[in-house]
Amino acid sequence: MTFLGFLLLGLIAGVIAKALLPGRQGGGWIATLVLGVVGALLGGWLGSVLFNRPLTEFFDLQTWLLAIAGALIVLLIYGMLTRGSAKTRP
Numbered sequence: 001m002t003f004l005g006f007l008l009l010g011l012i013a014g015v016i017a018k019a020l021l022p023g024r025q026g027g028g029w030i031a032t033l034v035l036g037v038v039g040a041l042l043g044g045w046l047g048s049v050l051f052n053r054p055l056t057e058f059f060d061l062q063t064w065l066l067a068i069a070g071a072l073i074v075l076l077i078y079g080m081l082t083r084g085s086a087k088t089r090p
Helices: 001-019 029-050 061-083
Strands: none
Touching: 001 029, 001 061, 029 061
16 A cells, blocks of 8 residues: 555544544544544554554455554544543633
């Protein structure tokens, strides 16, 4: 997979992961997209380590599932880290 293809995969996986998570998450679209790319990296790494299935082709279902799962993990961790840091407005 090319570098641009991997970035596009991560961006879309981040949007899908944010849509799948219940409730309201902090962070804007740029944060979601960056976390999606990081999640795709995590999903590819976990897939290769745990299942011997790295991210291969852009149009492969396994690649998309790993990227979305990684993005979900990263978004959950990000949500736990930033949960108490949001300032309340009157």
